[in-house]
Amino acid sequence: MSGVIPAIPLIIIRPFLPESPVWREKKAAGTLKRPSFGELFHPRFRTTTIITTIMMACAYAAAFGAIQQVPRIVPGLAEVRAMPRTAQEQTVGSVQSFQETGGLVGRIILAFLAVRILSRRKLLRVFQVPGLVLMPIVFLIFATGSVTVLKWGIFALGLLTIAQFSFWGNYLPRVYPTYLRGTGESFAANVGGRMFGTTAALVTTQLANSMPGSAAPVRLAYASAAVGTVVYLIGFLCSFRLPEPDQQALPD
Numbered sequence: 001m002s003g004v005i006p007a008i009p010l011i012i013i014r015p016f017l018p019e020s021p022v023w024r025e026k027k028a029a030g031t032l033k034r035p036s037f038g039e040l041f042h043p044r045f046r047t048t049t050i051i052t053t054i055m056m057a058c059a060y061a062a063a064f065g066a067i068q069q070v071p072r073i074v075p076g077l078a079e080v081r082a083m084p085r086t087a088q089e090q091t092v093g094s095v096q097s098f099q100e101t102g103g104l105v106g107r108i109i110l111a112f113l114a115v116r117i118l119s120r121r122k123l124l125r126v127f128q129v130p131g132l133v134l135m136p137i138v139f140l141i142f143a144t145g146s147v148t149v150l151k152w153g154i155f156a157l158g159l160l161t162i163a164q165f166s167f168w169g170n171y172l173p174r175v176y177p178t179y180l181r182g183t184g185e186s187f188a189a190n191v192g193g194r195m196f197g198t199t200a201a202l203v204t205t206q207l208a209n210s211m212p213g214s215a216a217p218v219r220l221a222y223a224s225a226a227v228g229t230v231v232y233l234i235g236f237l238c239s240f241r242l243p244e245p246d247q248q249a250l251p252d
Contacts, residue, residue: 002205022178033179040187046230048175049184051241052168053192058235059164060197062131062178065204066139066228067161069220070154071096073143076217091147098151102158110163114170122244124167128239132232139225144218157228164235174245200227 003172040049074080074092077108083091106127118212138153168188176184206218208223 026178030042031202033177034184035180037183037187039092040184045176045180045184047244051238051243052172052184052188053190053237055235055242056168056188057192057197058238060193061162061231062135062161064198064233065091065200065231066156067099067154067225068201069139069204070099071148071226073217073221073224074147074150075141076221077144077147077150077213087125094217095147095151095154098155102155102164105155106159106163107160107166109159110166110170114167120167120171120174120244121239124164124171124239124242125236127160127163127167128232128236131157132229132236134160135228136225136230136240139228141220143224153221153231171245176244177204178223203227213247 002132016026023032039045071092074095075088080088080091110123110127113123113126113218117126134153134156138150138157142150142153168185172188173181204220204223204227207226208219211219211226212221215223
């Protein structure tokens with residue numbers, strides 16, 4: 001419910017935000033083309049659309065299929081089980097705050113590196129490669145060990161995963177022309193990320209039923225490790241087909 005608080009001023013302010021100058025000029029001159037859903041799969045944009053949709057789905061899947069499962073895993077740690085219920089809830093909140101802080105730091109680091117690493121593939125791999133290594137370590141070892149190491153592990157994974165969300169906001173406007181930009185970004189984010197990526201949460205919870213381990217939180221940690229590692233690997237492999245923008249400036 002706390003998400004309602006920042007949403008209210010956004011609802012009020014957004015209708016008064018100015019349009020993009022390029023969009024406004026083209027609209028006034030009558031040269032702005034109408035967006036077409038089908039054009040996303042025109043040979044010129046097909047690879048971009050398919051690869052970015054898959055990779056954004058992977059980013060969301062890492063968040064929902066692994067990182068977001070941590071609050072259900074923490075109560076299964078030996079040192080947490082011995083705590084009173086209130087202390088358990090506070091510990092879960094503390095671990096969650098580390099993840100959120102890591103995400104914030106990741107966005108800042110992405111913004112810093114985006115103007116220093118020209119290759120978008122190399123920029124993305126700065127976060128993909130460490131994440132691919134850390135994902136199984138955090139959920140197979142840290143998530144079944146102590147709260148302290150789990151906090152720092154989930155901080156790092158939050159940093160590496162959430163930074164990728166900011167990456168797409170930097171990348172997608174550079175690979176679609178003005179009239180198709182909103183359509184292309186929305187398809188990758190909503191179809192790839194929100195429709196398919198978030199279903200990883202269901203995959204993880206179902207997979208946990210067949211994982212080894214005497215306790216449900218342990219099985220969930222193992223399932224999170226499997227799902228998170230697989231989607232990170234898929235995203236990394238897809239990065240080799242990710243088109244590099246033709247220029248640093250936004251395309252016409």
